[in-house]
Amino acid sequence: xxxxxxxxxxxxxxxxxxxxxxxxxxxxxxxxxxxxxxxxxxxxxxxxxxxxxxxxxxxxxxxxxxxxxxxxxxxxxxxxxxxxxxxxxxxxxxxxxxxxxxxxxxxxxxxxxxxxxxxxxxxxxxxxxxxxxxxxxxxxxxxxxxxxxxxxxxxxxxxxxxxxxxxxxxxxxxxxxxxxxxxxxxxxxxxxxxxxxxxxxxxxxxxxxxxxxxxxxxxxxxxxxxxxxxxxxxxxxxxxxxxxxxxxxxxxxxxxxxxxxxxxxxxxxxxxxxxxxxxxxxxxxxxxxxxxxxxxxxxxxxxxxxxxxxxxxxxxxxxxxxxxxxxxxxxxxxxxxxxxxxxxxxxxxxxxxxxxxxxxxxxxxxxxxxxxxxxxxxxxxxxxxxxxxxxxxxxxxxxxxxxxxxxxxxxxxxxxxxxxxxxxxxxxxxxxxxxxxxxxxxxxxxxxxxxxxxxxxxxxxxxxxxxxxxxxxx
Ligand code: NAP
Numbered sequence: 001x002x003x004x005x006x007x008x009x010x011x012x013x014x015x016x017x018x019x020x021x022x023x024x025x026x027x028x029x030x031x032x033x034x035x036x037x038x039x040x041x042x043x044x045x046x047x048x049x050x051x052x053x054x055x056x057x058x059x060x061x062x063x064x065x066x067x068x069x070x071x072x073x074x075x076x077x078x079x080x081x082x083x084x085x086x087x088x089x090x091x092x093x094x095x096x097x098x099x100x101x102x103x104x105x106x107x108x109x110x111x112x113x114x115x116x117x118x119x120x121x122x123x124x125x126x127x128x129x130x131x132x133x134x135x136x137x138x139x140x141x142x143x144x145x146x147x148x149x150x151x152x153x154x155x156x157x158x159x160x161x162x163x164x165x166x167x168x169x170x171x172x173x174x175x176x177x178x179x180x181x182x183x184x185x186x187x188x189x190x191x192x193x194x195x196x197x198x199x200x201x202x203x204x205x206x207x208x209x210x211x212x213x214x215x216x217x218x219x220x221x222x223x224x225x226x227x228x229x230x231x232x233x234x235x236x237x238x239x240x241x242x243x244x245x246x247x248x249x250x251x252x253x254x255x256x257x258x259x260x261x262x263x264x265x266x267x268x269x270x271x272x273x274x275x276x277x278x279x280x281x282x283x284x285x286x287x288x289x290x291x292x293x294x295x296x297x298x299x300x301x302x303x304x305x306x307x308x309x310x311x312x313x314x315x316x317x318x319x320x321x322x323x324x325x326x327x328x329x330x331x332x333x334x335x336x337x338x339x340x341x342x343x344x345x346x347x348x349x350x351x352x353x354x355x356x357x358x359x360x361x362x363x364x365x366x367x368x369x370x371x372x373x374x375x376x377x378x379x380x381x382x383x384x385x386x387x388x389x390x391x392x393x394x395x396x397x398x399x400x401x402x403x404x405x406x407x408x409x410x411x412x413x414x415x416x417x418x419x420x421x422x423x424x425x426x427x428x429x430x431x432x433x434x435x436x437x438x439x440x441x442x443x444x445x446x447x448x449x450x451x452x453x454x455x456x457x458x459x460x461x462x463x464x465x466x467x468x469x470x471x472x473x474x
Pocket of ligand 1: 150151152153154155159177178179180181208209210211213214215229230231232234235250251252253283284285377379405445446450451
């Protein structure tokens with residue numbers, strides 16, 4: 001066990017619980033045990049829902065919820081390096097990227113606090129219809145009830161924050177199930193919420209067998225909304241199995257970028273090299289497919305490759321590291337096999353491609369649209385580079401997968417930018433910025449196979465509340 005290894009229990013109804021069964025959390029880089037977490041299952045999940053129901057019965061006023069959220073942001077700031085190190089150790093995320101994630105979590109809590117203070121319904125203009133004469137009507141926003149939250153490994157702090165902070169803003173208690181590979185950041189956040197004054201039962205954290213915990217969240221009628229971030233295979237099944245709940249899905253992508261011939265090629269190459277390989281490509285909006293309009297192709301390759309080759313691959317805890325490991329051996333082997341498949345179908349590997357312990361940033365050119373590295377989500381340090389005849393061809397190819405989370409376009413032409421924003425079938429389109437860009441107040445979420453909701457505290461709070469109409473006869 002590493003010298004810094006931490007031991008954490010489950011949080012249920014304000015109590016830290018041991019179960020006698022422990023789950024080991026290992027660094028994806030050193031393979032050392034960096035923490036042990038009490039493992040729960042169906043019983044603990046039911047108890048957590050009981051505790052959340054009790055919390056719901058004693059609502060916290062909005063100003064108190066906002067105060068707690070602001071305090072959590074401050075506590076993350078005070079323990080910033082510890083939070084970043086926890087993320088880095090359990091996820092293998094380069095420490096400089098983990099520090100950004102910790103800062104973004106502060107921002108997520110801060111924006112959620114604003115939403116708690118603004119939470120209100122709206123007036124209904126009753127006298128605009130004859131039937132409404134003499135009546136006053138307005139809506140109020142009510143918490144939907146207990147929320148089940150399921151989070152992935154890749155942003156173990158900020159994607160938990162994007163669920164639990166808006167839930168508290170909305171007045172909803174949560175049962176959180178973080179990813180088994182990265183539960184430590186979630187439990188540290190829970191500790192900070194407790195320290196900030198959150199009463200017992202408002203945030204409950206159960207780590208353990210996913211299907212067992214998931215089944216209880218799906219089947220228990222007291223859970224009114226499930227917010228899930230992760231893979232489509234798991235997410236869409238949850239939705240099918242819980243038709244009477246709100247099931248909000250944030251899923252994957254195969255993120256495309258178009259570089260038009262009039263773009264600032266040097267600037268685009270810098271942004272895309274950084275954003276295709278940050279956290280070894282394990283972000284749902286990591287740049288994966290680059291389509292360059294014909295005349296700019298050679299210049300783009302010339303600018304892009306040295307920037308990719310300059311990225312430092314290695315120990316995530318080293319301040320200089322840009323690219324660390326992928327999450328586990330299964331992921332590494334799958335990605336290596338996909339690279340080989342593309343290579344043997346005639347694609348040209350321009351950088352990386354070796355399949356050792358750490359995958360090097362890999363650039364593959366002239367890849368067919370049916371190759372897995374093109375149409376599936378790689379979730380690894382791989383980018384494909386294709387030449388197109390026109391921006392319109394690039395848009396068609398960008399739209400040619402089942403995914404629709406974010407896409408980007410680099411161009412100097414307003415007309416091209418607006419045409420791309422109109423035609424790209426994605427939840428978000430970035431112009432002259434990598435589509436990996438996200439700021440935490442933005443509405444963020446996909447269409448098609450990429451999901452059915454938007455996160456960002458203002459949007460998440462809307463999902464987590466119900467509007468109730470009040471009509472008064474004067
Ligand atoms: P995953 O394997 O789907 O796991 C996500 C979460 O679901 C984990 O907590 C996992 O638990 C849990 N889970 C697995 N099976 C379950 C079941 N039967 N019932 C209930 N929960 C279950 O995804 P991942 O590998 O952690 O994350 C990578 C994926 O997330 C990628 O596709 C990525 O694009 C997507 N993602 C999307 C966004 C977005 O905002 N759109 C952001 C980040 C990531 P265990 O860990 O215990 O298996």
